[in-house]
Amino acid sequence: MSRHTAIRWFSSFIPSPIAVRWPERLRSCLGALVGIAFTGGAMHVLLGPALGIPLLVAPMGASAVLLFAVPASPLAQPWSIIGGNLVSATVGVACASWIADPVGAAALAVALAICAMFALRCVHPPSGAVALTAVLGGPSIHALGYRFVAEPIFVQSVALLGAAIAYHTITGHRYPHAAFQGAASGPAQRIATPQASFTRADLEAVVNRRGELLDIDLDDLESLLRDIQLQAYARSFNQLTCAEIMSSPVVAVSVTTSVSETCRLLKQHGFKAIPVIDADHHVLGIVTRADLDGERTSSDKSIVRLSMQRWFKPKAASPLLVGAVMNPAVRTVCLATRFVDLLPLFANDGHHHIPVLDSEERLAGMITQADLIEGMYRHAYAEQWRAA
Incomplete structure (x- = not known):
């Protein structure tokens, strides 16, 4: 454990300030x-x-x-x-x-x-x-x-x-803590809230104004409220699916495609990732620019090391293939996956490119962060046009 990591770990023991007068x-x-x-x-x-x-x-x-x-x-x-x-x-x-x-x-x-x-x-x-x-x-x-x-x-x-x-x-303190009158009586009832986002300072000001100790850390509360904001915003896109926002047709490669050819395709189309498929268009994995730039491969060996091995072995004259460097643990979604279910995959799970499969589990399209943004814009524009 490095000194910086140890200091950061011990710093996590420091208690949060209590927002109680x-x-x-x-x-x-x-x-x-x-x-x-x-x-x-x-x-x-x-x-x-x-x-x-x-x-x-x-x-x-x-x-x-x-x-x-x-x-x-x-x-x-x-x-x-x-x-x-x-x-x-x-x-x-x-x-x-x-x-x-x-x-x-x-x-x-x-x-x-x-x-x-x-x-x-x-x-x-x-x-x-x-x-x-x-x-x-x-x-x-x-x-x-x-x-x-x-x-x-x-x-x-x-x-x-x-x-x-x-x-x-x-002493004029509310206890037991039953729900406020006027709170939502069912899951479908809407609660009117301002559209503007909140800051950490806003959160601290409200907690200080309430003047009581809440049984939740401010960091957890902030994360919870932001997830709620995201969920509420995504709910307006409830009917939007992958089929409407994905990029299609998709440029794909096979496990026998050379690394050099894959690099050329990525550069030509401006992609950051490309799916790997078999002859029946079933997704076998995905390869990214990071994989091709020397990041860890599926066998935990870098491209440089594999290339050196092939260079010095007489039987290794054939070019390095995508099958040796692709990531087989690829996350996929189906055509009917809703927009609201896609957001957590990109916002919380760290995905950037997700292949979309049809009913027969064949590659039908690709969802990227750019596709999400474009889909949100088109949906919001359509809503404004209908309202007008």
Whole structure:
């Protein structure tokens, strides 16, 4: 590992700045104080000096972080804490009863708790600690058996949740985080948005203005929003297919075409890549200018090395053929592939030239980035003409 790579890797450990104002941070700290105090007090009032039942279990501290510091997170919503804690407590008690080895029981309890939380849509990270507590909590916890699920887990979960709802209501904070009124009620409902793109500064300004901690990194949020923009824009081209925008007919070569002839064709037509086909026009691979300029070949040998081998061997007088340098792992699409499905291939997967196949998997055309741009322009122009 080079020094530059190591520095960049260690730099990735640096936390992102928290876009939460200090009043909001203090409000979260005070909320956790109130929530934990109320939960412990409620247990004392309800159960009194009950022996063997803890007034507070450690996972409630982790739940308090989510409920008061990150209330917008899906992991902090009411069903997450109640359902997650109950199912994890049940799984933990069962594993502690069935498996004598505490390490094996703890590992299985956490794994099964996660599986159950996913199935019931109530993922709550502190619930993993609830499952561990049921297994490793000691004789007093084991003596409770399945009573541990109700007392203390259910009682404390409800008390902490009630404190969170009351506290957020009193301090004017939205919780639970249900959808805003007027949000889309179905997948087909449109949401009016401005056509202009956004910048990173716009994103940071909006997040700062909301004044709450979002359970997503800004880089991930920016990437998500840009993908949404791209998807929304591409949706307007939903009926546009490869058959309408591809370049056809296609100049192609065979595996027995010489490298020199292939270079001549690329230069003559101004191509950057050319497909390799067999006698039935089935695509066998693709060869690019990079392949012919000394990049890695399919056998991980450069053109120069192969040429030198042929030069010094008496039987290697024949010219170097495309079959030795082409890339057989070629991505293809069909004539009916939609424009909206092509965009991710070019934007995210790094493709620049994609052969198009007909219903019999024969080469019918070629899609390039230039074809995409031209297809977008023609479609947009046609839409404007129809609107006029």
